[in-house]
Amino acid sequence: MKILHTSDFHLTEEGNSHFKERWKGLRAVIKAGISSKVNLMVISGDLFDSNRAGDSLRTAIRSEFEKASFPIVIIPGNHDAESYSESVFFGENVTVINSLFKPVQLDGVSVWGFPYRELTAEKILLNLHRAAGMVNKNIPSILLLHGELLDISGVWENYGNEGVSRYFPVKLSYFKDLPWGYVLAGHFHTNFDIKRYRDNGYFVYSGSPVSITEKEVGVRKVNIFEIGKAPSAFPVESFYYEDLSIKLDPMEVKEPLKLVKEKLLKADPNAALLVKVEGYFNGRKYNINEKKLAGSITELLKEKACRKKVFEFRDIGEILEDETYREFVDRLNEISKDDEEKSEIENLMLRAMMEAD
Ligand SMILES: [Mn+2]
Incomplete structure (x- = not known):
């Protein structure tokens, strides 16, 4: 079973200046899934930038999703937590996971999802342990979630413009004794990032598949991997x-x-x-x-x-042509042979002269 894992498209309402580039990003990711012959695509939250965007794009997104030759599983993120009520339809091949206790079975893999909610770390851990008891350990299982891995340093700069409160905080150590072999996460935009919590246990952020803020620089990627093997970054042709x-x-x-x-x-x-x-x-x-x-x-x-x-x-x-400066450089060349030292001293002199200027 080959899986494409992505998150954080932050699709906006039509008319927003970012609409086109992000919509094209979604198309590029689906195309990557088709060309890589994946059997499943998972979106770990923040498909939409807002609940309003989710509401207005839902009908148009069906035909995009239906281009995919594979099933798509989505969990709500902090930006689109209210976009997925039980009654809404995203397309024949799309399943939304709205409860941690209702996994989806696909091709011998059990797909679990923890929909985003405002929860403390303690509550999250408690729920994970409750769900763990229901996991069939004889078949491979993956878990989707949308939140902050507290083990990543510089945590605040890496999630786009999310302010300073904690969003669904988890720690790598939580998963060490839990049955899921892969935790496929969203919320961290900056880049593809993979951490191991045991020999065959991977926590992966795919990174946003299209740049959302100016902090997300460089070619965007998704995670494409085969169950049983290590996750890997796959470049996408997106903005x-x-x-x-x-x-x-x-x-x-x-x-x-x-x-x-x-x-x-x-x-x-x-x-x-x-x-x-x-x-x-x-x-x-x-x-x-x-x-x-x-x-x-x-x-x-x-x-x-x-x-x-x-x-x-x-x-x-003006400074460089200045008589005093030139004399200084000539003298410096006489007394020092170390290029690094020379340029350091020269820079100090330049700075001093600019300040005096
Ligand atoms: Mn996000």
Whole structure:
């Protein structure tokens, strides 16, 4: 049995500026499932960005889901917890798990889901142990959940814009003695992440399959794996942000604009770029000033899908051409042979002169 595990599409209502890229993300993931010949797709919460989006997209999403040649199992997440009442229909091949105590049997695998609710860690653990007693240990079983793995450090930055309260907190150690062989989780957007809680026990975050916030940079992935084997990251052709930070160095021999051009050429043409150009350059040497450089970079970016543009560079040509500074560098070259040390001292001097400027 081959499974595609994903989560956190955060589909928005039509008309929202993110609607298209996220809807296309859903299509790309279903396509990946078809081409990889999976037998099941699971969505571990936050398919919709809001309950309102869930309500307005439900009818349109049926035909997307029906393109899939495999069953789809969904659990509610914190963003769409109210989107899945018993009476609503998502398509023939779609099952929503609304209770931890009602698993779904598919091809000899038992699929369990813990729908998102506001619960304390203690309550979650208690419920997991109650459900564990019902698990048939003779067949493989997986558990879907939507929440925070407290073992991951820097927990707050990794879940998009979720504020500072705990969302369905769990610990890796909870699952050590529980019967599920795979915990397929959602809520963590940043990247594919896999942790082991015993020899044949995997806790996996697929990461959001499409960039939701600017914190989710790089090609997006889903988890595709065979029951009995280790989960693995599978790249998806969906919208994503790419971080393009360029630091100009006044000692660099290349022209600043040329350097930016080269970096832009290397960037993925399908990515939405988050451009930041910082550092110092020698404007006199290259006959360019801050205004011209900003204008030229902006011109270059017109042909790119640039989502954000931050210019923090500074022309320090005047300082570099300054008599005192040049004498200082000459002396420095006489007394030190260590390049690293030299550049460190030079930087200190530059900074001191800029502050005095
Ligand atoms: Mn989410």
